[in-house]
Amino acid sequence: MTILDELEWRGAINQQTDEEGLKSLTEEKSIALYCGIDPSGDSMHVGHLIPFMILKRFQLAGHKPVILIGGGTGSIGDPSGRNSERVLQTMDKIMDNADKLSAQMRKLFKAGSEESGIKLVNNYDWLSGLSFLDFLRDFGKEFNINTMLAKDVVSSRLDTGISFTEFSYQIIQSVDFLHLFQNEDVQLQIGGSDQWGNITAGLDLIRKKEGPEAKAFGLTIPLLLKADGTKFGKSADGAIWLDPEKTTPYEFYQFWFNQDDRDVVKYLKYFTFLTKDEIDELAEQVETEPHKRAAQKALAEEMTRFVHSQEALDEAISISQALFSGDIQDLTADQIATTFKDVPSSEAAKGEHNLVELLVDITGIEPSRRQAREDIKNGAIRLKGTQIQDVDYVVSEKDSYDNRFIIVRKGKKKYFLINLV
RNA sequence: GGAGGGAUAGCGAAGUGGCUAAACGCGGCGGACUGUAAAUCCGCUCCUUCGGGUUCGUAGGUUCGAAUCCUACUCCCUCCA
Structure with missing residues (x-):
């Protein structure tokens, strides 16, 4: 199965600029490709992961991915997918975010290292030195205002308003693509479906600068929706982050574990490196013995191990077992300390x-x-696993573990740890 | 600058003088069922020492009594200049 066939099977292709051209190019040689992320936050969440997992798949298929951290583009603000002007972040914040995202990319994808085969670049390096006059003379001249206005992202904002800054975003992302085309032989940009306009703008710039023979392509990934029609990756408390400080490995594990039967196979295809045979097998099990939740377990395990570690996964599983079996009264204080640390x-x-x-x-x-x-x-309230229904109940040492902790369970699956000091 | 319309609980939206702590929907929480699922069903959803207290943009006023009437102010929307 070629890489594009695989992406097709995984349901990960929304639009391509030249399906035949890209197919034959990827079959005849190893190409470089890229996907960027702007440092508008200090961590990725699960939704951000999708295009980078696809970069990794390209790498496994023998291609050469480049991960771009948008220190430059992030200082401008991408209007895509938004219906109002962004508030600019301070450069300090952007730089700090960029550092944190870079660290996350190094951790997850070993990006920037020799053995991983995945490069890591920051567009601040080439965009920050670009003078305004050079920008207008070298690039601005290649962009037709009418074309820019026609892009969905811009046209949808014309009645509510869009600043010159955000309007210009598509140009600087195009400059990135051109830069990478010229310096890293990057011939393909991938991104979420909202990136289509920015990607095609880049392709136009490459053709104008490099001539009609220049071979460059774009590919977008469908917007991921849950079976109930809501946006993927958000829980009631907010996004599911990859940073363990923001979303603990236990919560992360539980997020995947609790996915709907109707969605789980789709997510296995999107997010894991399990093979088609393995996923087909799991899909079969969702049909025949859904109560075993084999697919959800596999998804949760793969993702927790990939994003965190085997140790974090082991811990998440043991916490889950303790919590959901409900038998916590016999745990020792030391076990409580490790089990409930998240x-x-x-x-x-x-x-x-x-x-x-x-x-x-x-x-x-x-x-x-x-x-x-x-x-x-x-x-709904349990102390040490025992239901308490007396409103005047007085909590004392006997409800604690060694007079060190009290474990409150509220409802079926919410636990709280109280440290006694 | 002028003319209208609007602001109600987390959100949406009823309510035009007492029966309104405020219908209904969504969301949230708890429970049942189950597979830590989906769907469904039930209860709760301002605070409380359970006496009561504080709410309907803000500040005053009328009234025995106001989300409802009056005045001023603030903000939002539509139309005109």
């Missing part, structure tokens, strides 16, 4: 506490007394 935690003084006060005033587990009482009456 669970939301707070502090309370040793000694006796009224349960409602503990939940509301001391730990903030419940937002109000009314809510706390309601949950207690409904049997």
Whole structure:
């Protein structure tokens, strides 16, 4: 199976600029290709991962990916996918974000190292030195305002307004593509479906500068939606981040574990490096024995191991087993310390506490007394695995582990750790 | 600058003097079922020491009583200049 056939099978192709041309080029030689990310945040979330997983697939197929960190483009702000003007971030923040994203790329893809075969570049290196007059003379002249205005991203913003800065974004991303074409032999840019306009702008620039024979291509990836029609990668609490400080490995594992049957096979194709045979097998199991959740488990394991580590995965699994078996009363304080280290935690003084006060005033587990009482009456609150339904219950040492921790379970799957100090 | 329309709980949206702490929908939380799923169903969803207290853009006023009437102000939308 060629790389493009594989992407097709994985459902990862939305649009291509020249399907036949790209197919024959990738079959005849190893090409360089790139995908960029702007440092608007200090970590990627799961949604960002998709195009980079595809770069990795190209690399596995013998091609040469380049990951671009958009230190320069990020200082301008991509209007794609937005319906209002961005607030510019400070350059310090952008630089800091760029450093953090670069570190994440090195960790995940070994980007920038010899053995990985994946390059890491920052467009700040070539965009920052570009003078305004050079920019206008060398590149601005190649762009027709009418064409720029016609791009969806711009035209949809004409009535609400768009600044010259964001309007110019497509030009500087085009300059990137041209730069990489000239200096790294990059012939393909991939990106999310909202990048189509920026990618084709780059292709136009390459043709104008390098002549009609220049071979460069674009490929976009479909927008990933969940079966219920909502956006992928957001939980109630926000995005699922790759940074373990923002989303713990346990939460990360649980995110994948809980995917809908209707989505799980799609995600295995999109996100994992499992083979077609392995995925077909898992898809079969979703049909025949869905209750075993083999596909969800495989997805959660693959992703947690890839993004974090085998150790983090082992820990996430052991936490999950302890929590969902419900048998936590026999754990020792030391086991609690390791098992619950990723669970939301707070502090309370040793000694006796009224349960409602503990939940509301001391730990903030419940937002109000009314809510706390309601949950207690409904049997939603457990201490050390034991359901407490007495609103006047007094929490004491016997509800703790070694007088060091109290574990509160609220509802079926929310746990809170209270450190006794 | 002129003429209208609007602002209600996390969001959307009813409500035009007392029966309104405020219908309904969504979201959220809890529960049942189950597979830590989906769908479905049930309960809750301003705070409370359970006496009550504080809410309907903001500030005043009328009234026994106001989200509802009056005045001023702020913000948003539409049309005109």
